[in-house]
Amino acid sequence: MEKFDKKTIDAKLAKGFPLEHRWHNRFHLEMPFGLINDPNGFAYHQGAYHIFYQWNPLGCEHKNKCWAHVKTRDFIHYTLPELSLWPDDVHDKDGCYSGCGTSENGELRVLYTCNRKEDGVRIPAQRFGTLQADGSVRKEEIIIPDHPEKITGHFRDPFLFTRHGRRYLIIGAQREEEEKGTALIYEEVAGKWKNLGEIHTRLGDFGYMWECPNLLQFGSYDVMIFCPQGLPARAYDRQNIYQAGYIAGHLSLDSMDMMQHTKFQELDRGFDFYAPQVFEHEGRHLLLGWMGMPDKDADYPSKEHGWMYSLTMPRELRLRQGHIYSRPARELRDLRVKESVIELEHSMVSSLCQPLFAGSEILLTLELGEAKIVSCVLHYGLEKLVFSYDREQQTMTIDRDGMKNGGRGKRIFKLFVDQKLSLQLFVDKAAVEAFFQHGEEVASLLVFPEKNIQPELEIHSDCPLENIVGNIWELDSYKFEFRA
Incomplete structure (x- = not known):
């Protein structure tokens, strides 16, 4: 052969x-x-x-x-x-x-x-x-x-x-x-x-x-x-x-x-x-x-x-x-399982936890109020992937040191935020793509969770956030055409 x-x-x-x-x-x-x-x-x-x-x-x-x-x-x-x-x-x-x-x-x-x-x-x-x-x-x-x-x-x-x-x-x-x-x-x-x-x-x-x-x-x-x-x-x-x-x-x-x-x-x-x-x-x-x-x-x-x-x-x-x-x-919106949508609307909270699906799209607007540090954390059991925004430094940090398998480390970049932080996350089995401030910056990364569990999203801040508004959708899989 x-x-x-x-x-x-x-x-x-x-x-x-x-x-x-x-x-x-x-x-x-x-x-x-x-x-x-x-x-x-x-x-x-x-x-x-x-x-x-x-x-x-x-x-x-x-x-x-x-x-x-x-x-x-x-x-x-x-x-x-x-x-x-x-x-x-x-x-x-x-x-x-x-x-x-x-x-x-x-x-x-x-x-x-x-x-x-x-x-x-x-x-x-x-x-x-x-x-x-x-x-x-x-x-x-x-x-x-x-x-x-x-x-x-x-x-x-x-x-x-x-x-x-x-x-x-x-x-x-x-x-x-x-x-x-x-x-x-x-x-x-x-x-x-x-x-x-x-x-x-x-x-x-x-x-x-x-x-x-x-x-x-x-x-x-x-x-x-x-x-x-x-x-x-x-x-x-x-x-x-x-x-x-x-x-x-x-x-x-x-x-x-x-x-x-x-x-x-x-x-x-x-x-x-x-x-x-x-x-x-x-x-x-x-x-x-x-x-x-x-x-x-x-x-x-x-x-x-x-x-x-x-x-x-x-x-x-x-x-x-x-x-x-x-x-x-825009075609990717058709991956959304519409009946699965979770609507988020919370005022004056400094902590929020929400279970996710096997594949999720998360669309958030965080009104910071007096908060200086706000983090969005993907928890995989005891493992975690952290997106943390420092308002005084105007920096976003992506930290995957909390994962056991695969690459680790931090990525830090400048991101201007005045009152509202916009974040859109696509969380797949091992791939995560994040869009910040309506696409002004984007980040792609792979994670390899040790256990086969669905992640949870945690949002926390050093002071109560004035408002959290957003949606979470379950995302369907790509479909492949099988041939005889």
Whole structure:
């Protein structure tokens, strides 16, 4: 049997659903076995959203990089995941790395980085392919056969975009001389791809590699999302080993300058968020991210049970005054079990405890009154995950030192709150996504409770809260279409 036999692997996948382990999530995309990471090929084609993502179907190591594929019309009902793209020739023998997707001429095409190593030397190539009726990708033309001069073999993750009727791609890279991160742009000219050079920014020395770039337009603004590696941690940001964030400004494709751009801002303040991909459709910018972190495998004990990592729920992005706001995709409201709603309305209380469901959405507005410290705690028996707001410091702290399994630590970031703290929490079996101040900040993280118990929400403050208003819904699971 071939190493990557699609029929055999797809059959094994079908047997793995529904996902049954107590750490398997209900409304986050993940696999019954193997390691997943970067979302890829996010596109809308023939009435459905197509989502690809990196997957090692042979184990929980960062190798054997393939692409898995699902499609959905509503982000709730999905086709069963399948193996779609895998290493099988000289160009990608060491992995099918990240890329993007596009619907053109009635076909769904993908563009990805082929990875191969010869005598330890990395030789990347950028290649198109087309999705076939059986769910596999037919590999086609190589448009960039190697890395350009003055750029190392760390040259990957192409992302297609258009400007003024012309097609371009942005790709992550590393300069050869000083081994610093950068991004290059190529333009399609008469069927060939021309290197326009590096994007010039005011960021200066900003890490040793830029991965997973996206180039987007929000009105008159250009936004470059990318993942710089090698930034030192600071008191209130950049606290993960690698970052995922953006700058907003105005990109000149003539001078290759990102003009008047903002400072680098993180897209997510949690422990477990990397390699986002954003896709624009019908006026919406939709984001999917990898709930995981490179080079931190020991933080994810599901490895002992044969699988690792999740994808985030889809998010909608908006740009306001140079800052990206995130909110859950509107389709996710249909996950709410409406008859389960718990309405909260309490005045002048400093403590409140409420049992949750196996999957919950919590939407709260806390009127602080005289309170200076307010905490929202998810209790898993004797374990706990804490979101604590310090009004005097204007900081939010996420603390998972109270969990026994998996990664621990704290994340602290600035968050302006005047009188009302807005918090929206999605609590899955092992995944938690939190939206603060109507999406001004967001945090993604994974927890692995020791016992199979439903969590409780506790709210407490140092002084009585003037008002607590909100709803808690039970959330249904994603639905997968089983095929004979």
